[in-house]
Amino acid sequence: MIKRILITLAILGVPLLAGLIVTYEIINVEFNSFMEDQVSIKNQEGPIIPFPKDSIPFNGVPYVKEGRAAENPYPGDPESIARGEALFAIHCAVCHGDQGQGGGVVGGYFDPPPPVLDKQLLSNRSDAFLFQVLTEGFGRMPRMVENLSVQQRWDVVNYLRTLAQQ
Numbered sequence: 001m002i003k004r005i006l007i008t009l010a011i012l013g014v015p016l017l018a019g020l021i022v023t024y025e026i027i028n029v030e031f032n033s034f035m036e037d038q039v040s041i042k043n044q045e046g047p048i049i050p051f052p053k054d055s056i057p058f059n060g061v062p063y064v065k066e067g068r069a070a071e072n073p074y075p076g077d078p079e080s081i082a083r084g085e086a087l088f089a090i091h092c093a094v095c096h097g098d099q100g101q102g103g104g105v106v107g108g109y110f111d112p113p114p115p116v117l118d119k120q121l122l123s124n125r126s127d128a129f130l131f132q133v134l135t136e137g138f139g140r141m142p143r144m145v146e147n148l149s150v151q152q153r154w155d156v157v158n159y160l161r162t163l164a165q166q
């Protein structure tokens with residue numbers, strides 16, 4: 001009987017003991033658990049392999065530095081304005097109202113409410129500024145960079161220009 005107990009303890013105890021020895025580094029086994037030590041992320045070392053062509057989507061000015069005017073690369077043609085209007089209905093109207101006149105469902109929760117996007121406000125804003133507002137957000141307004149591509153943001157700017165004329 002005692003023999004059996006000893007055998008059982010040995011069977012259970014040996015792996016446990018081995019585990020403890022390694023865990024408490026009594027015998028130090030090189031075991032890499034830090035991501036930064038892995039070769040895989042040191043990708044800027046050695047020869048830098050150029051990105052395959054067109055692997056990074058880029059179709060215009062991605063970021064406008066403050067004070068530096070970016071040219072609107074998309075002419076405000078009817079197609080661009082129509083795209084902008086559709087995008088406005090999806091992404092902006094909930095806060096700014098259908099034509100930017102206020103009264104958006106979500107906008108009602110803001111105090112003070114989102115500004116009315118009319119001639120008075122927009123005629124003082126450059127295209128680059130509006131693009132920046134959409135890219136970076138503005139005060140309490142969330143940024144739209146995840147929702148709208150570069151071209152889509154300029155389309156919305158072109159649509160806003162038509163509101164500025166009303």
Ligand code: HEC
Nearest residue numbers: 091092095110113114115125133138139140141142144156
């Ligand atoms: C979640 C609500 C919300 C959404 C969605 C939203 N806005 Fe706004 N917007 C605001 C608020 C709030 C402000 C005022 C921010 C402040 O002054 O703190 C604002 C401000 C602005 C301004 C004024 C900047 C200035 O010069 O005073 C513009 C232009 C604008 N939004 C355009 C847009 C456009 C275009 C969209 C859609 C792509 C949009 N907003 C989507 C809430 C929103």
